[in-house]
Each structure stands twice: as C-alpha cells, then as structure tokens.
Amino acid sequence: MPFEWYLEYEIQKNRPGLLGDVSSLLGMLSINIITINGVDDSRRGLLLKCESNDQVRRLESILKTMDHITVTKLRVPKLRDRLAVRHGRYIQRDADDKKTFRFVRDELGLLVDFMAELYKQDGHKLIGIRGMPRVGKTESIVASSVCANKKWLFVSSTLLKQTIRSQLIADEYSEDNVFIIDGIVSTRRGSEQHLQLVREIMRLSATKVVEHPDIFVQNTEYTLDDFDYIIEIRNDPDEEITYKDVEEPQMLFDSSSLSGFDF
Structure with a gap:
C-alpha cells in the first residue's frame, strides 16, 4: 500500500x-x-x-x-x-487557540476549499464563523457545501429573507446535510420551538455551522468548547470583529427589515 x-x-x-x-x-x-x-x-x-x-x-x-x-x-x-500545496499559502492559525483559523476576504477561495474538506469528514462537526456584515460568511458556507457535494439547509438566516425554522420534514434530518444556523437570529428572534429544533440538530451526527458563535453561546447552554473549529473572516487582517451593533435586541431588525417566516 x-x-x-x-x-x-x-x-x-x-x-x-x-x-x-x-x-x-x-x-x-x-x-x-x-x-x-x-x-x-x-x-x-x-x-x-x-x-x-x-x-x-x-x-x-x-x-x-x-x-x-x-x-x-x-x-x-x-x-x-x-x-x-494547492493554494500556495498556509491557513493562518491562532497562536493561542489552535482550533481558530483566520482568513481575509481575498482568501475566500482557500476558505471554501478548507471548509469543503471539513464537510467531507464523517460524523458530528460543529463549526463557528465570526465576521462583520457582508464579509462573505454565509456565501462561503454555501459555496463550500457545493464543493463538498453536500445539501445545505438554513435553520436560521438572513441571507435572502429572514428564516427561522421551527420544524423539519423527515428527509431534512439527513446526516449528509450541512445545517446552517445564524446565532443572532436564533437566540434573539427564535421561539422556544425553534430553539428545541436547534437542540435536536445539535445532537445529529452531522456538520453544523453557526454564524456569530459568540452571541450563540451567550444565550444558549452551549459553550465555545463545544466547537470543533472557529473560523474568522475579515475584510483586512487588522479589522476588529465586534458585536456592538447587536448588543440590544431591538437594534437587530428595524421596521424596514424583511418579515420572517416560521415553518
């Protein structure tokens, strides 16, 4: 061999x-x-x-x-x-936290390739993604799902329209799916039924990707230690990732926001 x-x-x-x-x-x-x-x-x-x-x-x-x-x-x-070898550069890894990987926006190709390889691995995997608005978080998750030939499923999201799922149909529980959770939307706008669905998904032997993991762990029973990987995306290497604009729940969605749907 x-x-x-x-x-x-x-x-x-x-x-x-x-x-x-x-x-x-x-x-x-x-x-x-x-x-x-x-x-x-x-x-x-x-x-x-x-x-x-x-x-x-x-x-x-x-x-x-x-x-x-x-x-x-x-x-x-x-x-x-x-x-x-494939991209000609190493992924930047946090010196203190070995499970945290850092990317800038012009490295999205490398990021998508990295995440796709993670998706291809069998079993439970919990990935958190930090980044400011419009830096490419959700797009990278979806693109890497395509590269890994995986079906992606939004449990909560604001990509096109605010999505907050409270139940799944039977075949959506497949362990081959990539489950995408927006930590802000789920914890600030999700009903108890939605949060119960999140707990069910967390128990699946599948890949789960949580945007804004810091907000997610502040308002749930989960901790950052539960995450297998934390990915940070910045517009430039010195950009600070902050949540000051979402410290108050009412600041998340103003009257011009698209209405959510719950199903």
Missing part, C-alpha cells in the same frame, strides 16, 4: 537547477511527486507517494546534507499541508 508524505523545505539559495536536483533525488529513491508548489515566501511544498517509509528516511538523511535548502516539514500530510 503506497504511503503519502508531505515535504516542505526552505530555500537558502535559489540557484538554477535546485528543484531539478531535488526531483532527481526523489526519482532515484523511487518516490513519486503528486503535487508541488511554492508555499509562502522562499518555501516549496511537495506531496509525495512511496511504497515504503524507509525511502523517506533515506530521503531525509540525504536532504540534511544539501547546503542550499533546509527541511522544515517531513510528515504524513495534514489537511493544512494539502491546502498549502
């Missing part, structure tokens, strides 16, 4: 023929290159496939003798490694 490995090295001196030397070495060791790409500044990432892990150990020992590169990663590929 073939083994997959991820190799990343930092280029100390980008001389002509350096990539050719590395590729030739891999060929001599009968290690196949699946994908190769530049990753961030002065680094190169490769997804490799080999028949034996002994080949990788031999590769590692030889690479250590090469003056113009420094191996930074040689490991079984993680999701972040695969995406880094």
Whole structure:
C-alpha cells in the first residue's frame, strides 16, 4: 500500500537547477511527486507517494546534507499541508487557540476549499464563523457545501429573507446535510420551538455551522468548547470583529427589515 508524505523545505539559495536536483533525488529513491508548489515566501511544498517509509528516511538523511535548502516539514500530510500545496499559502492559525483559523476576504477561495474538506469528514462537526456584515460568511458556507457535494439547509438566516425554522420534514434530518444556523437570529428572534429544533440538530451526527458563535453561546447552554473549529473572516487582517451593533435586541431588525417566516 503506497504511503503519502508531505515535504516542505526552505530555500537558502535559489540557484538554477535546485528543484531539478531535488526531483532527481526523489526519482532515484523511487518516490513519486503528486503535487508541488511554492508555499509562502522562499518555501516549496511537495506531496509525495512511496511504497515504503524507509525511502523517506533515506530521503531525509540525504536532504540534511544539501547546503542550499533546509527541511522544515517531513510528515504524513495534514489537511493544512494539502491546502498549502494547492493554494500556495498556509491557513493562518491562532497562536493561542489552535482550533481558530483566520482568513481575509481575498482568501475566500482557500476558505471554501478548507471548509469543503471539513464537510467531507464523517460524523458530528460543529463549526463557528465570526465576521462583520457582508464579509462573505454565509456565501462561503454555501459555496463550500457545493464543493463538498453536500445539501445545505438554513435553520436560521438572513441571507435572502429572514428564516427561522421551527420544524423539519423527515428527509431534512439527513446526516449528509450541512445545517446552517445564524446565532443572532436564533437566540434573539427564535421561539422556544425553534430553539428545541436547534437542540435536536445539535445532537445529529452531522456538520453544523453557526454564524456569530459568540452571541450563540451567550444565550444558549452551549459553550465555545463545544466547537470543533472557529473560523474568522475579515475584510483586512487588522479589522476588529465586534458585536456592538447587536448588543440590544431591538437594534437587530428595524421596521424596514424583511418579515420572517416560521415553518
């Protein structure tokens, strides 16, 4: 059975023929290159496939003798490694909270790819998304559902019209669905029947995505520890995500808001 490995090295001196030397070495060791790409500044990432892990150990020992590169990663590929090779950059991860990942709006392609890979994983998964209005939260959730070939279902939302579901039909309880919950709408506008539906969905072995998770946990029995991933989307890296405009419930929906429907 073939083994997959991820190799990343930092280029100390980008001389002509350096990539050719590395590729030739891999060929001599009968290690196949699946994908190769530049990753961030002065680094190169490769997804490799080999028949034996002994080949990788031999590769590692030889690479250590090469003056113009420094191996930074040689490991079984993680999701972040695969995406880094695919997009040429690493997803930014919070230094203190390892389950929090940060994106800016011009990285929505990378974000959609990342979320689609999460959706493809079986079982319960709770994902929270933080971001200011019109930064692309809901659109990213829907686009990643399409990429993962999953059906998405709005439990609560304001994307087109305020949606607050209080019940689902039988086939909507499918564990293949992606359930989308707006934490502000559910907790500030949802009836007890709606909140009971949210609890039922939370118990499903399926993917749930909650927009505005901080507001959601303030007004429900859930905590941020219940979330498997927290995704933050900003218009620019320095943007502060705040909820000052929704601190008072009456500020959420003014008289010009579209009326909700409950079914």
